[in-house]
Amino acid sequence: MGDNVIKALNNVSLEIEEGEFLAIMGPSGSGKSTFLQVASMLAHLTSGQINLKGKDVTEYNEIERSKLRNQEIGFIFQQFNLLPRTSAIDNVALPLVYAKVNNSERDRRSIEMLQKVGLGDRLQNTPAQLSGGQQQRVAIARALVNNPSIIFADEPAGNLDSKSGEEIKKLLIDLNKEGKTIIMVTHEPDDASIAKRLVIFKDGEIVNDSKIKSKKEVEKKNHNIIQDKLSKKTKLKKKK
Amino acid sequence: MRDIFIVAIKAIIVNKVRSLLTMLGVIIGVGSVVLLTSIGTGLQAYVEDQFAALGTDTIYVVPGTPFAEGGGVGGQQSVIERTKPVLKKQYLKEILHDNRDLIKDGLLMAMSIKNVKYGDKEKKISLLGTTANFETVYNTKAEKGDWFTKIDNEKKSSVVMLGPTVAEEFFGKIDPIGKKIKIGSKTYRVVGILEEKGGGFGGPSFDSYIYLPLETMYDDLDVQFINNFTLEAKEGVLIKDAIKAVKKTLLKDMDEDEFTVVDQAKLLETINGILGMFTIGLGGISAISLVVGGIGIMNIMLVSVTERTREIGLRKALGATPNTILIQFLTEAALLSITGGMVGLIIAYLGSLALQPYFPAKVTMDAVIMAFGVSTAVGLFFGAAPAKKAAGLSPIEALRYE
Numbered sequence: 276m277g278d279n280v281i282k283a284l285n286n287v288s289l290e291i292e293e294g295e296f297l298a299i300m301g302p303s304g305s306g307k308s309t310f311l312q313v314a315s316m317l318a319h320l321t322s323g324q325i326n327l328k329g330k331d332v333t334e335y336n337e338i339e340r341s342k343l344r345n346q347e348i349g350f351i352f353q354q355f356n357l358l359p360r361t362s363a364i365d366n367v368a369l370p371l372v373y374a375k376v377n378n379s380e381r382d383r384r385s386i387e388m389l390q391k392v393g394l395g396d397r398l399q400n401t402p403a404q405l406s407g408g409q410q411q412r413v414a415i416a417r418a419l420v421n422n423p424s425i426i427f428a429d430e431p432a433g434n435l436d437s438k439s440g441e442e443i444k445k446l447l448i449d450l451n452k453e454g455k456t457i458i459m460v461t462h463e464p465d466d467a468s469i470a471k472r473l474v475i476f477k478d479g480e481i482v483n484d485s486k487i488k489s490k491k492e493v494e495k496k497n498h499n500i501i502q503d504k505l506s507k508k509t510k511l512k513k514k515k
Numbered sequence: 516m517r518d519i520f521i522v523a524i525k526a527i528i529v530n531k532v533r534s535l536l537t538m539l540g541v542i543i544g545v546g547s548v549v550l551l552t553s554i555g556t557g558l559q560a561y562v563e564d565q566f567a568a569l570g571t572d573t574i575y576v577v578p579g580t581p582f583a584e585g586g587g588v589g590g591q592q593s594v595i596e597r598t599k600p601v602l603k604k605q606y607l608k609e610i611l612h613d614n615r616d617l618i619k620d621g622l623l624m625a626m627s628i629k630n631v632k633y634g635d636k637e638k639k640i641s642l643l644g645t646t647a648n649f650e651t652v653y654n655t656k657a658e659k660g661d662w663f664t665k666i667d668n669e670k671k672s673s674v675v676m677l678g679p680t681v682a683e684e685f686f687g688k689i690d691p692i693g694k695k696i697k698i699g700s701k702t703y704r705v706v707g708i709l710e711e712k713g714g715g716f717g718g719p720s721f722d723s724y725i726y727l728p729l730e731t732m733y734d735d736l737d738v739q740f741i742n743n744f745t746l747e748a749k750e751g752v753l754i755k756d757a758i759k760a761v762k763k764t765l766l767k768d769m770d771e772d773e774f775t776v777v778d779q780a781k782l783l784e785t786i787n788g789i790l791g792m793f794t795i796g797l798g799g800i801s802a803i804s805l806v807v808g809g810i811g812i813m814n815i816m817l818v819s820v821t822e823r824t825r826e827i828g829l830r831k832a833l834g835a836t837p838n839t840i841l842i843q844f845l846t847e848a849a850l851l852s853i854t855g856g857m858v859g860l861i862i863a864y865l866g867s868l869a870l871q872p873y874f875p876a877k878v879t880m881d882a883v884i885m886a887f888g889v890s891t892a893v894g895l896f897f898g899a900a901p902a903k904k905a906a907g908l909s910p911i912e913a914l915r916y917e
Contacts, residue, residue: 317832317910338836345834356829356914360529372518373834417833 283309298470349418353430388416408439540808541855547801549863555794557877644732660707676726816901828913841906848898856890
């Protein structure tokens with residue numbers, strides 16, 4: 276066991292332009308989450324290189340990474356990850372606290388962002404007083420508040436009913452139209468189809484990288500790849 | 516920093532009951548340290564006051580060696596030594612004769628406890644047999660009436676002086692001068708009441724004695740024993756020289772280990788030394804509860820870090836550096852501890868106020884500073900491990916934690 280090295284990602288190279296909207300798909304264990312963690316500077320690479328805005332950031336230490344995440348990256352999580360018992364405005368302001376922005380400026384920018392996601396009237400509500408869709412919109416406001424260059428979204432609509440999910444997706448489309456770079460991990464072809472570029476991971480490698488033309492195309496490609504995996508498994512079983 | 520404070524205070528308030536229980540350890544720890552040391556220092560201050568009432572140019576000759584190794588005031592040896600009748604009247608005469616240029620005056624003192632009766636009131640009172648010059652040596656004047664005289668002593672007159680406390684107890688508002696009281700089976704006439712003085716060798720206050728002529732006491736009350744000689748040094752004489760000379764005189768009659776010559780300073784130093792050890796001992800014992808309180812903080816902080824793993828991960832993802840997280844949790848631990856320390860201090864202060872009618876407890880500024888410092892240190896020390904754990908969490912692991 277101990278000597279077996281499991282490569283979550285192998286020989287992956289991806290170049291993402293400013294303003295792109297990327298959907299990353301793949302079956303579980305394909306390496307898509309690992310890619311997200313590494314690319315968003317949450318996890319360290321064992322080998323390879325990450326460049327951000329033309330700068331090699333691979334060897335950044337914890338403090339530099341914290342700063343980079345704070346300045347350049349916005350996160351949207353499947354479980355929202357809002358601080359409980361904390362008002363929407365304070366939740367949104369959290370990145371600005373670590374960016375050492377002063378109090379009044381923090382409030383001003385947080386209110387602005389909450390208005391942008393349509394929650395201008397829910398500033399003082401705590402997560403428990405908000406619906407799932409509203410909570411995710413607070414999380415999006417938080418992701419935007421420090422004006423990052425990239426937004427990483429991990430199954431942003433995964434925990435929401437379809438109506439709220441649609442609202443969130445519409446918000447993401449609007450953000451991309453405003454020029455934000457968005458990298459979204461999802462397993463729903465329906466969600467992926469709002470992006471412009473589709474990257475599919477499998478067994479730690481990229482098996483598809485193409486422009487998205489239609490929802491049907493996304494469904495088909497995703498289906499094929501998952502089927503392929505299933506057939507491989509059955510093959511293995513037969514061999515035994 | 517302000518934000519870290521707010522986050523820490525919020526975390527404490529959100530878990531009110533838990534925070535309170537955590538603080539309880541520190542509250543009890545700091546409270547008991549402060550209260551017990553306040554008792555110790557209060558005792559020291561009390562003793563100092565008592566001695567100050569006696570004057571500073573006074574030298575005592577006492578039987579035995581209560582201040583040597585193995586002695587100690589109230590120690591086992593001193594009790595045995597003090598009951599040895601080694602001091603004799605003759606020695607005082609020799610001292611006064613041989614050291615005329617150093618010693619101004621001197622008296623001897625005998626003590627006893629007897630049943631005293633006036634009317635239907637009856638009580639055990641401490642008696643002090645001495646000579647008329649007690650008035651000048653101890654600088655204790657008669658508030659009412661007059662001191663008994665040298666002649667009273669020689670004639671063994673049945674007269675007494677009352678300490679103000681005794682006078683109040685037996686006579687209340689009645690003027691006691693000329694009244695008769697019974698000590699044992701004999702009757703005595705009250706000739707005077709002393710002014711209020713305090714003091715009294717750490718024993719009963721001088722105000723609560725009945726004073727009678729030494730010779731009367733010897734004759735009537737079957738007292739043989741001389742408690743001490745009290746000598747008054749001449750003005751401008753170095754106490755050290757006077758002690759040396761007195762010793763030299765006494766060595767002609769006694770062995771070196773049969774008596775001790777001391778002055779106020781030495782007495783005070785010895786007693787303060789003992790009380791100091793007593794204070795440190797009390798403080799040390801109660802410090803154990805402070806350690807236990809600190810461990811309580813560490814325990815709760817560890818629980819808190821585990822509970823808030825997800826929150827920590829999120830904060831890190833959003834840009835909190837490991838240091839920021841470390842400081843946040845240290846602040847929380849220190850805040851818990853300091854708040855506990857302050858509450859403990861207040862309780863100790865109220866406790867010392869409640870004790871004051873019965874006991875001279877005294878909360879000093881030192882104790883306040885110590886309580887603040889120690890509780891901060893406890894918080895930082897016991898908060899360090901949990902805070903480090905929090906700071907070292909990987910943001911991915913933390914975010915994945917359910």
